[in-house]
Amino acid sequence: MYCRNCGNDVSEKAVMCVACGTPPKAGDKYCDNCKAETTSNAEICMKCGVSLRGGRGIQGEGKDWLTTLLLCFFLGFLGVHRFYTGHTAIGVVQLLTLGGCGIWTLVDFIIIIVGNFKDAKGNLLVKR
Numbered sequence: 618m619y620c621r622n623c624g625n626d627v628s629e630k631a632v633m634c635v636a637c638g639t640p641p642k643a644g645d646k647y648c649d650n651c652k653a654e655t656t657s658n659a660e661i662c663m664k665c666g667v668s669l670r671g672g673r674g675i676q677g678e679g680k681d682w683l684t685t686l687l688l689c690f691f692l693g694f695l696g697v698h699r700f701y702t703g704h705t706a707i708g709v710v711q712l713l714t715l716g717g718c719g720i721w722t723l724v725d726f727i728i729i730i731v732g733n734f735k736d737a738k739g740n741l742l743v744k745r
């Protein structure tokens with residue numbers, strides 16, 4: 618596949634592009650299947666037709682954004698939003714530390730609001 622940030626040819630299992638140092642799937646400039654240039658909001662590659670979202674071609678797998686936000690707001694100190702999104706280990710830690718005395722929960726809450734929170738599979742939360 619090709620690095621989505623710089624278009625460099627990287628191995629299928631690469632976690633970091635040797636040319637630019639970012640995870641190959643982190644960028645949005647190039648198709649990771651055929652190296653065609655894409656626009657940042659393109660859903661599929663115009664050239665080869667593969668999905669450019671999620672890396673596996675499966676849509677709609679992300680957890681619900683609003684549900685996660687509400688869980689974090691009301692039950693975040695118990696790590697419930699982490700359990701919901703599949704981060705079980707972190708959820709347990711937050712449960713035991715009461716959300717890192719609330720600070721961790723607050724940080725998570727902000728990340729959810731700005732839309733950067735990912736579930737355990739690496740999918741962004743879905744705003745329906």
Ligand SMILES: [Zn+2]
Nearest residue numbers: 620623634637
């Ligand atoms: Zn790169």
Ligand SMILES: [Zn+2]
Nearest residue numbers: 648651662665
């Ligand atoms: Zn392509």
